[in-house]
Amino acid sequence: MKPAPIAYVRPDTVERAVGLLSESGGEAKVLAGGQSLVPMLNLRIAAFERLVDVTGLPGLRSASDEGSEVRLGACVTHERIQTGDVPDPSNGLMPSTASRIAYQAVRNRGTIGGSLALADPAADWLATMAALGAAIEWVGPDGPGSCPAEAFVEAAYTTRLGLYDVLTGIRIPRLHPDARWGTYKLCRKTGEFAHAMAIAIRQPGGCRAFLGATEGAPIRLPAVEDMLAGLRGWDASDAARLGEAMAADVAAAGRSLSDVHAWQSRTCLARAVAMSFGAAPPRLGRAA
Amino acid sequence: MARTASRNIGQSIPRLEAREKVTGRAEYVHHLRLPGMLYGKIFRSTVPHARIKSVDVSAAQALEGVYRVVTIDDIREAIPHPYYGPAFHDQPILADGKVRFAGEPVAVVLAADPHIAQEAVGLISAEYEELPAVFDEVEAMSSDVLVHDVLKPAATFPDLKHLAGRTGTNVALDYHLLRGDPEAGFAAADHVFEHTYRSQQVMHIPMEPFVSVADAADGRLTLHTASQSPSFVRIEIARLLGWPENRVRVKVPYLGGGFGGKLYIKLEALVTALSLVARRPVKVALTMEEQFFMVTRHPCTFTIKSGVNKDGTIVARTCKVVWNGGAYADIGPRVTQKAGFTSAGPYDIENVEIHSYAVYTNRPPCGALRGFGAPQTAWAYECHMDEIAEALGMDKVAFRRKNLLQNGRPQATGTIVQDAALEQALDQVADRLNWNEPLDRGDGRIRRGRGIAVGFKGITAPTTSVAIVNLYADGSCGLYISTVEMGQGSDTVMAQIAAEVLDMDAAAIKVVHPDTDVTPYDMGTLGSRSTFHMGTAVRLAAEDARKKIAELARELGLPEGSNLPLPELFRRKYGMQAGNIIGTASFIPKYEKPDAETGHSRNATPFWGVGASGAEVEVDTETGHYRITKLVNVADVGTALNPKLVQVQLSGAGIMQLGFTTTEEMVYRDGQLTNGSLADYKIPTLLDIPPEFINEHVDSEQKDGPFGGKGAGESTTIALSPAIGNALFDAVGVRLTDLPLTPEKIFRALCEANGTPLAGE
Numbered sequence A: 001m002k003p004a005p006i007a008y009v010r011p012d013t014v015e016r017a018v019g020l021l022s023e024s025g026g027e028a029k030v031l032a033g034g035q036s037l038v039p040m041l042n043l044r045i046a047a048f049e050r051l052v053d054v055t056g057l058p059g060l061r062s063a064s065d066e067g068s069e070v071r072l073g074a075c076v077t078h079e080r081i082q083t084g085d086v087p088d089p090s091n092g093l094m095p096s097t098a099s100r101i102a103y104q105a106v107r108n109r110g111t112i113g114g115s116l117a118l119a120d121p122a123a124d125w126l127a128t129m130a131a132l133g134a135a136i137e138w139v140g141p142d143g144p145g146s147c148p149a150e151a152f153v154e155a156a157y158t159t160r161l162g163l164y165d166v167l168t169g170i171r172i173p174r175l176h177p178d179a180r181w182g183t184y185k186l187c188r189k190t191g192e193f194a195h196a197m198a199i200a201i202r203q204p205g206g207c208r209a210f211l212g213a214t215e216g217a218p219i220r221l222p223a224v225e226d227m228l229a230g231l232r233g234w235d236a237s238d239a240a241r242l243g244e245a246m247a248a249d250v251a252a253a254g255r256s257l258s259d260v261h262a263w264q265s266r267t268c269l270a271r272a273v274a275m276s277f278g279a280a281p282p283r284l285g286r287a288a
Numbered sequence B: 001m002a003r004t005a006s007r008n009i010g011q012s013i014p015r016l017e018a019r020e021k022v023t024g025r026a027e028y029v030h031h032l033r034l035p036g037m038l039y040g041k042i043f044r045s046t047v048p049h050a051r052i053k054s055v056d057v058s059a060a061q062a063l064e065g066v067y068r069v070v071t072i073d074d075i076r077e078a079i080p081h082p083y084y085g086p087a088f089h090d091q092p093i094l095a096d097g098k099v100r101f102a103g104e105p106v107a108v109v110l111a112a113d114p115h116i117a118q119e120a121v122g123l124i125s126a127e128y129e130e131l132p133a134v135f136d137e138v139e140a141m142s143s144d145v146l147v148h149d150v151l152k153p154a155a156t157f158p159d160l161k162h163l164a165g166r167t168g169t170n171v172a173l174d175y176h177l178l179r180g181d182p183e184a185g186f187a188a189a190d191h192v193f194e195h196t197y198r199s200q201q202v203m204h205i206p207m208e209p210f211v212s213v214a215d216a217a218d219g220r221l222t223l224h225t226a227s228q229s230p231s232f233v234r235i236e237i238a239r240l241l242g243w244p245e246n247r248v249r250v251k252v253p254y255l256g257g258g259f260g261g262k263l264y265i266k267l268e269a270l271v272t273a274l275s276l277v278a279r280r281p282v283k284v285a286l287t288m289e290e291q292f293f294m295v296t297r298h299p300c301t302f303t304i305k306s307g308v309n310k311d312g313t314i315v316a317r318t319c320k321v322v323w324n325g326g327a328y329a330d331i332g333p334r335v336t337q338k339a340g341f342t343s344a345g346p347y348d349i350e351n352v353e354i355h356s357y358a359v360y361t362n363r364p365p366c367g368a369l370r371g372f373g374a375p376q377t378a379w380a381y382e383c384h385m386d387e388i389a390e391a392l393g394m395d396k397v398a399f400r401r402k403n404l405l406q407n408g409r410p411q412a413t414g415t416i417v418q419d420a421a422l423e424q425a426l427d428q429v430a431d432r433l434n435w436n437e438p439l440d441r442g443d444g445r446i447r448r449g450r451g452i453a454v455g456f457k458g459i460t461a462p463t464t465s466v467a468i469v470n471l472y473a474d475g476s477c478g479l480y481i482s483t484v485e486m487g488q489g490s491d492t493v494m495a496q497i498a499a500e501v502l503d504m505d506a507a508a509i510k511v512v513h514p515d516t517d518v519t520p521y522d523m524g525t526l527g528s529r530s531t532f533h534m535g536t537a538v539r540l541a542a543e544d545a546r547k548k549i550a551e552l553a554r555e556l557g558l559p560e561g562s563n564l565p566l567p568e569l570f571r572r573k574y575g576m577q578a579g580n581i582i583g584t585a586s587f588i589p590k591y592e593k594p595d596a597e598t599g600h601s602r603n604a605t606p607f608w609g610v611g612a613s614g615a616e617v618e619v620d621t622e623t624g625h626y627r628i629t630k631l632v633n634v635a636d637v638g639t640a641l642n643p644k645l646v647q648v649q650l651s652g653a654g655i656m657q658l659g660f661t662t663t664e665e666m667v668y669r670d671g672q673l674t675n676g677s678l679a680d681y682k683i684p685t686l687l688d689i690p691p692e693f694i695n696e697h698v699d700s701e702q703k704d705g706p707f708g709g710k711g712a713g714e715s716t717t718i719a720l721s722p723a724i725g726n727a728l729f730d731a732v733g734v735r736l737t738d739l740p741l742t743p744e745k746i747f748r749a750l751c752e753a754n755g756t757p758l759a760g761e
């Protein structure tokens, strides 16, 4: 199907964009890379009178290295992160993550800001930004706002962004040079969203561990983080203890995972942790 | 095999329509706009089984731009008995007092603007009195919930006559076969094995969704429709209207894929009724998502039992196959019978009993889909074969080879098998898999395995094809056939056959597309039948034309073999560039319908479709995720009339079946389809194709086929799923019985095998 007729504007200031959105009373929608929004319009799951294209707003496509952190404009594409066209604060975690999002065609247009704003629970950037301790910035009718990525998602497809807010950028603190990370996700098919996902970062001064691809916000795993801080190496026999810590964290967060999903998450987590110790996770279809 | 070189047969002649297609000029019904045409958009039921208390169309009717809203009451004015179907006249053009599946068409909005029509659909509401519903085929066999009060078989199927008027059942057809004495066979056998396997509901997903345009005026009707069976559409629409066939004209341009979905009657009855009611041309074009409610493939539960001796000889086999036909029978009864009679597999077994049942349920209707039931039956019998071989400790290929049907031996029906290269296909797959070499089985978390399977299918019979070869006065040639070019390359192959007889270049022949006012009868482009049936008709028609050329030469007093060019013959006969030579022929293969009691037939099928597959897989034992690293399909297509076209048929069918094996499944909650969109229902893309993907045909010949050829469109669908299921077992030792083969199922089975079963959902 094709979308219903729709007006399109590409404002050149953030204020104008916010103004257009608030004037519309909810009938206008932000358009970034269009990789999620346009299919929804085509399927007519969503209908709006006007699209406000934010890719022309000043600063939304730029990136700056500010020493202790990197700021990415909301409209930086997955592709630019993948290829190193923007500074990487993450010792390679972000380019690696970007390279595993969907297909190249989607990465060419899809943006990090669009991905966060949409907040599909299985999206890669939700868990990755939370794990990196990033902050999300926006501008709305009440002026600028910001919050830690970890607190950005309230539920599936629901974020702290108000109806008329434009996500403008993401500030990502630089990982310690000695930081080691691991990430693993399970997709049934090439280019499909993940069914389970985990990220582990070990660094001096605090480990981070998150599960993604849950039914809602990424789940932070404090007990796992404590365990990581004490680990000196990875042994397969640690998996049971890791699994228990994860289960306790999930329960403490007031969340639950179905049985297969819990096991898949646990495996992803164990592989992410092992990877942070330098053990390449098993990959299908490479060896033969 | 060395064959004399020909400029047509055995040559990979480029598709005649290639240029048209790649330049976007090919004609499809979706492009068609007639003056004054209205668009119909469908309001569908939201409940799976209910009595309709009321349908409120007033708000829709009041929307500006809406021409009219139509329900079954309006349709009755034009068509007093608005029920249709190829096997049973059970399907109402719009819901008639009852709905039988969620998604069934209840009303249609007509408007000059399709978007207005769509908006108005959203303003219709219906009140239902919900009825208990039945979704599972096995439950439906004995359920109190009845989908239809009375069975209404069509008169066109003599073997369904005995079902007319039957009440109190969901069983739309039962087919039985008995050969020898299976009970005695089991009693004498060293081992008896019994297993049950299930196949899921899937959909065809043609790139071109269903679309039909009807233009009824002055007691005549023209249908432009994306149909695989224009001749059947004409006959069935004429029956519905009570008109002679010559007042119904059915035209089919190119199809953007059919796969069995666009057969018999689909939207044609609806657009005809709408055009008669509105007195305007009407177009109905489904969305991709609506296709899930049109026609699908039968889910199937198959219990198979075998008696086997220590040496590996199968001595007895019984098959109970239950086909979930959904709410309307469509061609399901034929699937039940055709896939039923081969459900014991391509093996030489002395004692066989088969019971195959088509049952109604409250799901979207199921019909023909590439393979016509053979993939579902092979999923069962080929997994079963592996389980037996495993238990006996025999090599899986050797066990099959020992029992394989050889040419000259009777199949379960009693039909003597001919030109079925079963063993060749099996051996070629084994060879490509290096079956006799050890496999690196992996260790730790990643395990490897390989599997093999072979299967066959009978071909729908008896069916007729008629062809006309028209030689024009300048010597050029038009080929008039109702075979539908739907991407399979039929135009090219038919032109090659005619060209071979007429000693021309295939590319010089114009193939005239189906138009029932112009092209002669053909039963339908379905079930791998066109190359064999229409191909033979074309060959005979071209030979008829040649004979007439020779007669003309004789009439003109030319010496035998004078070889005067055709235009010159016409000039001598008519004094100018004028006239035609018309060669015609019809073809219906030999066939004996199965005995109602024993299922026996001396001629059960015009030919055998044969396919064997092999797969190598890698499984991640910690997650159940797997990857097919190598996939081999080998088919017997007789002589490959056009090797390139054969190749793409084999790979295309393989990729389609790969989706049906790994990801595709229509998922329901309370009778509601929950994944009826390609965003959720995942089909394979290029990146899902195994890194080693080999598709080949064996060197064989169908002796009574046109230039040795036979059908190629379905062969690689047959054995692919069990090859993968068997490979997974080989890799990790767990047996999945239900398609599709998802990582979750594998993981669950692995946990169970390890003695740590998961809690369940």
Ligand SMILES: Cc1cc2nc3c(=O)[nH]c(=O)nc-3n(C[C@H](O)[C@H](O)[C@H](O)COP(=O)(O)OP(=O)(O)OC[C@H]3O[C@@H](n4cnc5c(N)ncnc54)[C@H](O)[C@@H]3O)c2cc1C
Residues within 6 Å of the ligand: A029, A030, A031, A032, A033, A034, A035, A036, A037, A038, A054, A074, A075, A100, A101, A102, A103, A106, A109, A110, A111, A112, A113, A114, A115, A116, A117, A118, A120, A122, A123, A124, A125, A161, A165, A166, A167, A168, A191, A192, A193, A194
């Ligand atoms: C086939 C396919 C597979 C995919 N697989 C993955 C995957 O594996 N992992 C993954 O993470 N993602 C995946 N995606 C999603 C992809 O990453 C999208 O690009 C992304 O989710 C949305 O980004 P976008 O720039 O295209 O946003 P759009 O589609 O333009 O917008 C998405 C939503 O966000 C809102 N929005 C966008 N930008 C802003 C902003 N600056 N401020 C406020 N609101 C905004 C829009 O209004 C809209 O509601 C996949 C997409 C496709 C089509």
